[in-house]
Structures are given as structure tokens and as C-alpha cells.
Amino acid sequence: MPALAPSPKAYVPFVSVENMMQLIHRIGIETMLLEMTDAIEDDFRRWNAFDKTPRVASHSTDGVIELMPTSDGATYGFKYVNGHPKNTRDGLQTVTAFGLLADVATGYPVLITEMTLLTALRTAAASAMAARHLAPKNPSTLALIGNGAQAEFQVLAMKAVLGVTHVRLFDIDPLATSKTLKNLSDSGLHVIACSSAQSAVEGAQIITTCTADKQYATILTDNMVGAGVHINAIGGDCPGKTELHGDILLRADTFVEFEPQTRIEGEIQQMAADYPVTELWRVLDGKAQGRRDERQITLFDSVGFAVEDFSALRYVRAKLQDTGLFHNLDMIADPDDPRDLFGMYLRAK
Amino acid sequence: MPALAPSPKAYVPFVSVENMMQLIHRIGIETMLLEMTDAIEDDFRRWNAFDKTPRVASHSTDGVIELMPTSDGATYGFKYVNGHPKNTRDGLQTVTAFGLLADVATGYPVLITEMTLLTALRTAAASAMAARHLAPKNPSTLALIGNGAQAEFQVLAMKAVLGVTHVRLFDIDPLATSKTLKNLSDSGLHVIACSSAQSAVEGAQIITTCTADKQYATILTDNMVGAGVHINAIGGDCPGKTELHGDILLRADTFVEFEPQTRIEGEIQQMAADYPVTELWRVLDGKAQGRRDERQITLFDSVGFAVEDFSALRYVRAKLQDTGLFHNLDMIADPDDPRDLFGMYLRAK
Known part of the structure; x- marks a missing residue:
């Protein structure tokens, strides 16, 4: 039996590198930088609303991989980012990143996006x-x-x-x-x-x-x-x-x-x-x-x-609504009866 | 000018909920549970090889969102997982999750996967x-x-x-x-x-x-x-x-x-x-x-x-090679010249 289509809650909008580049072109890079500056400033002005967890770093000989989470009580965000100075010599990026926003009330992700370009913009x-x-x-x-x-x-x-x-x-x-x-x-x-x-x-x-x-x-x-x-x-x-x-x-x-x-x-x-x-x-x-x-x-x-990433992620999410520059990722298992995760798997055969 | 195709390093294999269900059916759920038990046991036996960072929890009135990272020095993994007991009443999952593996030497992600089903299996x-x-x-x-x-x-x-x-x-x-x-x-x-x-x-x-x-x-x-x-x-x-x-x-x-x-x-x-x-x-x-x-x-x-998730993620990654049950996500900006991130964006117009 073919799998039923996942419910809308199972889908997480994903912004690829290609779509991020198109989004920047669509908005105009200088407009985007100006609007993002304002977005970060708005969030810095409500500094005490944020849960300022320290970043979690995993260090190795060649570099570091970090998770940078924060939350304003309504929306949760985090960024995965690495820093590997030697990468350039091998034709790789020193810093690559992706980010996520989630709804604090349910814990369900609501956005996942490339963040290498977005980090350059927000920085x-x-x-x-x-x-x-x-x-x-x-x-x-x-x-x-x-x-x-x-x-x-x-x-x-x-x-x-x-x-x-x-x-x-x-x-x-x-x-x-x-x-x-x-x-x-x-x-x-x-x-x-x-x-x-x-x-x-x-x-x-x-x-x-x-x-x-x-x-x-x-x-x-x-x-x-x-x-x-x-x-x-x-x-x-x-x-x-x-x-x-x-x-x-x-x-x-x-x-x-x-x-x-x-x-x-x-x-x-x-x-x-x-x-x-x-x-x-x-x-x-x-x-x-x-x-x-x-x-x-x-x-x-x-x-x-992390608050700067949070502002950038929320900015991108707001701009996505009109542009359609995203794919829906079937990332969250969301059976009709939430207790029937196994039944969903069984019926997918 | 149309964008050039991203380099292979820009792609991160992504396992959707649908593909995870097919993977479990393909392997057989009891075989998968047995092999995953062995995989976790193998990793527990080399316990001291792991960087055992505590999980990073963001608590709210309704639940918690956690990041659970670990690394064995060669591979880095983390899981995003929420726990919202009230979700069931709204037709949502109490626990949803996704996970990621990355190469410690470069910091580049090598797998991203749904992990609600996978967490049920690994638990x-x-x-x-x-x-x-x-x-x-x-x-x-x-x-x-x-x-x-x-x-x-x-x-x-x-x-x-x-x-x-x-x-x-x-x-x-x-x-x-x-x-x-x-x-x-x-x-x-x-x-x-x-x-x-x-x-x-x-x-x-x-x-x-x-x-x-x-x-x-x-x-x-x-x-x-x-x-x-x-x-x-x-x-x-x-x-x-x-x-x-x-x-x-x-x-x-x-x-x-x-x-x-x-x-x-x-x-x-x-x-x-x-x-x-x-x-x-x-x-x-x-x-x-x-x-x-x-x-x-x-x-x-x-x-x-986190080590249990790490074992489960590595198990899935190993099984993916043969099955093709994944999509390639264009998640990592990877310009030909790593210093020319902006040029990649310019040429994508």
C-alpha cells in the first residue's frame, strides 16, 4: 500500500543554497543587508527576552563544530557552524553553516536553511x-x-x-x-x-x-x-x-x-x-x-x-512566504494518531 | 546566467520520514533492531573515545527542546529533539527529532535524517x-x-x-x-x-x-x-x-x-x-x-x-549506500574558490 501524504505539520520549509542566492537577488543585497541590520537591532533592543545559552563547541585538531541556540520564549533557533582554517587549502569553506527555527509551544521545526551565505550577511x-x-x-x-x-x-x-x-x-x-x-x-x-x-x-x-x-x-x-x-x-x-x-x-x-x-x-x-x-x-x-x-x-x-542568527533566520522566514523559494522537507513523523507512530510505519509498506 | 550545479561537497544526503519507513521495511524491523543493538553496544564498549558533552536544553512552560551532540574524534553527531507532553492532545507527537552527522576533519555535514522513528528504534x-x-x-x-x-x-x-x-x-x-x-x-x-x-x-x-x-x-x-x-x-x-x-x-x-x-x-x-x-x-x-x-x-x-543516537545515525548512513533511500540537499555553499562566496552568489543571478 502506498504511503499516505504526510500532514502539513510534517513538512519543514527548507531553503537551499540556490534558493538563498535567488532570495538575495530577489530582495536586492543592499536592501537585504539594511533590513537585516534593522532586524538584528530590533532584537538587540529586547535583549533580556532571550535565553542566552552559551554555544556548545566540539574542538578537534583541525577546527571546531559549534551549536548556537537561543530562544525568545515564542521561537527557538539554533545554528550549526564549523570553523576549519585549513579547509581553504583543500578547496573547502572555512565556515559552513545551517540553521533552524522551531515553535517553542510545540517543539516542531518551522524552518531549516543553508546558513553559510546567511551568516556572511548577518555578520x-x-x-x-x-x-x-x-x-x-x-x-x-x-x-x-x-x-x-x-x-x-x-x-x-x-x-x-x-x-x-x-x-x-x-x-x-x-x-x-x-x-x-x-x-x-x-x-x-x-x-x-x-x-x-x-x-x-x-x-x-x-x-x-x-x-x-x-x-x-x-x-x-x-x-x-x-x-x-x-x-x-x-x-x-x-x-x-x-x-x-x-x-x-x-x-x-x-x-x-x-x-x-x-x-x-x-x-x-x-x-x-x-x-x-x-x-x-x-x-x-x-x-x-x-x-x-x-x-x-x-x-x-x-x-x-546566537541572537544575530535568530534575527537573520526570522527575517528569512518572513520573506519566504511571498517568494516560494523553498522546498518542503518531509522531516517530522506526524501520524494521524500521535501515539500510533508504529502504525504509520506499518501502513507505509 | 543560470547557476552552475553545486559541487558534490555541497550536497548532504537527507533521509525523509518516508525514506526512513522504506529503509526499515527494506532491512526488516527486527533485523534492524538487532543490528542497531549491536551497533550501540560496539560504541558503548569504546565509551572513552567519545566526547560526552552534556545535552543543551531550552525549557519552556510546555516542554523542552534539546540538542544532544557527541563526537568520537572522526565523526561528529547531534540530535535535535523536543519533549512536549501536551502535544498529544493537539494531535502532535510528544517527541520529534532529526539528526546530523559531520566529518570532524572538515566540519562538513555528511548526513541529515528524520529521527523521530530512528529515536524510537534506538531507544x-x-x-x-x-x-x-x-x-x-x-x-x-x-x-x-x-x-x-x-x-x-x-x-x-x-x-x-x-x-x-x-x-x-x-x-x-x-x-x-x-x-x-x-x-x-x-x-x-x-x-x-x-x-x-x-x-x-x-x-x-x-x-x-x-x-x-x-x-x-x-x-x-x-x-x-x-x-x-x-x-x-x-x-x-x-x-x-x-x-x-x-x-x-x-x-x-x-x-x-x-x-x-x-x-x-x-x-x-x-x-x-x-x-x-x-x-x-x-x-x-x-x-x-x-x-x-x-x-x-x-x-x-x-x-x-547522545552516543546511542550517534550509533543509530552511523548505522543508517552505512545502510544508505546500497538503498538510494535519500535525497541530496543543496545545503552547503561550496564555491570553486572557497574565498569567493560572493562571486558564487553574483554568478547565480
Whole structure:
């Protein structure tokens, strides 16, 4: 006897890599980055509504596999993400990810999606959100050090959200920089390749460090950072991995996502335990001051936090309704009589 | 320009509910239960090879959503599982699940599968594995108290692995019992419905309690348990939820999966912190004694552990190669140049 069609509750909408790319094209990447920045900011403003479970990491010689769950009491979300710096040498992604949303009331999943692209978008959106509150007013120039898989997303978020017009690129591998230059050729931005990190930061109001490899641990030294700059450090994101010289942190005011996690994973792991930081949500919520004056150096010590993924997942779910850019996965066994799981199997013969 | 086909590494084999049901029919459910029992036992014998991260639970008023990860250093696995006792009243499953395997060396997922059916199978297999070492020799009769979604799987595992021939059913809801009777009508077993738990346990060498609702907290009282019996308690599996009267535990020798987890979630949460238990893997590995004599009461205080899911996932992955019972999910963004994630998106327009 053929199996009966599963009930609608058995289906979980799945967004493939192909459909995610189409969704970004459909919405427009700059619109999507801007809307996602707003979505993350909305969730950061209701920070205390979230169950902030620490991420669960499984470390190995070659990398780490992490599960990042959170919940706002109505919706539960988590991301599976790996970090394997050596992967690039084998033609693989350093970071791949997928994510899920579920209904807290029933525990049933309601969305599963690729999240490698979505993580690049949400990381860029989180950077732009921080810069919107911490960078000098009307910034024109971004220095981007590290021109890997995240580079163009970071650039376009700073354009879409802050109106940046000029970009100065540097990477220890010139091929990474030329790849980024080429990909941004139709972006309407003035983009140039620089021969050193020192050259790249000249005249920039925002400096973003975005490198993956553990072995280049001091991307920025103290003398490279002038007064009034905003630094967005997104590459130092696990224990033993940092990008900035500690002296920079002594001159900067540092903002973080979730202090207990950043103390372990962020740039501040090189500082004393009482090194002062401000959680970014407090700035967004008016509880703490962001940029104070035009000579202040601000640092967003970004490691990536589950709430950002949650916001991105909910954003994608909301956009899916109209586009049909998903498949229904028959992932949840849902017999007519919930106690008759075995009968459902028997009748599927 | 149409998108290029993703590389093979971008594809993750996905086993739907329908394909899982076909896989069970293809292998034969009793063969599958027996082979899965052996697979779990093989993994329990190499217990110290596993990274035994505690499960990560997100509790709400109506239930819990859990992530259960583990790794043996070569393969990583996790299960997403919810537990919502009220779901049954709304026509939903109390427990739904899906699972994933990934390659530790790269972090790339290699299998994603429905796991509601697979959890029922692995839970039954784990029960049979424990009973194989703890129950009296050549048991003929199983008493099964609680005849919900797990019932038939438990029965068939005890038949396949231990050769049980007679089954005595009881549930506070007679409809659950008649559902189970009907589903087992072609099983070759002598199955009867009993009017009480007390009646069900008469003459049974193995008593399995398998109830879901938090409000019926004492399924077995002390006077119902005779000498020489093996008890398999699988329904008490979260804080505040137990099935056995504490006096039974005072007479029994208790075996557990992973002591730190069972102290919080199992029957032994009602006992003092120094109540003695034996981790089951030590019995399988010859480090501790299982059943000692024919009058001993043995108790497997089962709460479900990530290693059991890992074994089940690896078993399914091995069986998939020949059957083709999976779909390839385009879940991992895998551009030709791993640093050119953005270029992959651009070219997909």
C-alpha cells in the first residue's frame, strides 16, 4: 500500500543554497543587508527576552563544530557552524553553516536553511549595526583588512547602512584582494587595492579586520590606529585567535555582543579580566553611551552571537512566504494518531 | 546566467520520514533492531573515545527542546529533539527529532535524517542491549506499561534480541493498548491486554515502563516488583519526571548510561546523591558485573544518551549506500574558490 501524504505539520520549509542566492537577488543585497541590520537591532533592543545559552563547541585538531541556540520564549533557533582554517587549502569553506527555527509551544521545526551565505550577511549586518552607533558621523572610507569570503558582504553593508563611498583593501594574498576588487566592480563604490595594512588604513574612518588564519595574530598595531577611528574586529572569534595588538585595546572603548562569550573568544581575551567593556545592546537601548567624541577610538569586538542568527533566520522566514523559494522537507513523523507512530510505519509498506 | 550545479561537497544526503519507513521495511524491523543493538553496544564498549558533552536544553512552560551532540574524534553527531507532553492532545507527537552527522576533519555535514522513528528504534535497541546483560536468562515474558508511540518498538526489540515470546500490556488509556495489540497482531508474539499495571507484571521477567505524562509519577510500586525481575524504565527522562516508587530503587541494582546526566534526569533523581549506580558501558566492557544472581532486581534507568543516537545515525548512513533511500540537499555553499562566496552568489543571478 502506498504511503499516505504526510500532514502539513510534517513538512519543514527548507531553503537551499540556490534558493538563498535567488532570495538575495530577489530582495536586492543592499536592501537585504539594511533590513537585516534593522532586524538584528530590533532584537538587540529586547535583549533580556532571550535565553542566552552559551554555544556548545566540539574542538578537534583541525577546527571546531559549534551549536548556537537561543530562544525568545515564542521561537527557538539554533545554528550549526564549523570553523576549519585549513579547509581553504583543500578547496573547502572555512565556515559552513545551517540553521533552524522551531515553535517553542510545540517543539516542531518551522524552518531549516543553508546558513553559510546567511551568516556572511548577518555578520556584515551586525558590523553595520555597531558602526551605525559607534563610527564617526557620515563616514566615507572603509579599510578592509582580510579579503576572504566575508569581504564583499562587509563592504556592501557599510555602503547600504552608513553610506560609505570609498573602500581600501589589503590582504596578505593579492589574489584575495583582486577577487574582491572584481566582485565589487559594479557596486558603485571607489575601491582600491593597497600594498600594506598600514597603507589601507590611511584616511579611513572605519577599519574592519576580517582574517581567518590563526597564524597572523597582529593585523593592526597601535601606531596604525589614529584618533577618532572605529574598528570592527570580526576575525578574532575563538580562544587563541586575535587580530589586534593589545595596546590598541588600551586606547579604545570596547563594545561587545555578550560579555561572557567575548571574554573567552574575542580580542579582549588578551586583556585583564576587569578590562572594561560595554554590551552593545545597552547602547542601542539608550542605557549606555556609544561614541562620545570625535577623537575617541571605538572597537566592536565581534565574535558572532546566537541572537544575530535568530534575527537573520526570522527575517528569512518572513520573506519566504511571498517568494516560494523553498522546498518542503518531509522531516517530522506526524501520524494521524500521535501515539500510533508504529502504525504509520506499518501502513507505509 | 543560470547557476552552475553545486559541487558534490555541497550536497548532504537527507533521509525523509518516508525514506526512513522504506529503509526499515527494506532491512526488516527486527533485523534492524538487532543490528542497531549491536551497533550501540560496539560504541558503548569504546565509551572513552567519545566526547560526552552534556545535552543543551531550552525549557519552556510546555516542554523542552534539546540538542544532544557527541563526537568520537572522526565523526561528529547531534540530535535535535523536543519533549512536549501536551502535544498529544493537539494531535502532535510528544517527541520529534532529526539528526546530523559531520566529518570532524572538515566540519562538513555528511548526513541529515528524520529521527523521530530512528529515536524510537534506538531507544528500543538500547533497552534490549541493557536487558541482554541484565535480564534473567532466556526471558519469555515482557510487561509493557505505557502503550504509546514507543510501545511496539520496545516489544519487537525484546523479541529480536532476547527471544521474548509473551507480552502483557497496560495503559491507563485502553485505546492505547488496543492500538498496540492491533499493530502487533502479525508479530508472532502472544500479546494480551491487562486491566492494571499490577496484573501486567504477573509472571514477567522484564518490566518496561514507558509513559510520557508528568502527572502519573508512580507507575510501579514496591509490592509489584518480585525477585529476579529486570526493570527497564524509559519514561522518566527529565527533571521532575519519574515512574518508579523510590522503595524499588532501594531493592534494585541500578545501571545508567551516563551518570552525571541520569542524576539529573533519571529515576535516581529521587535518591540521595550517593545512591550507587553502575554505568552500563562498564558491564559491556567487562569492568563491572551485570546480573549477579537469579533473585537480584536489576534496573536500567534509561534517559537516552547522545552516543546511542550517534550509533543509530552511523548505522543508517552505512545502510544508505546500497538503498538510494535519500535525497541530496543543496545545503552547503561550496564555491570553486572557497574565498569567493560572493562571486558564487553574483554568478547565480
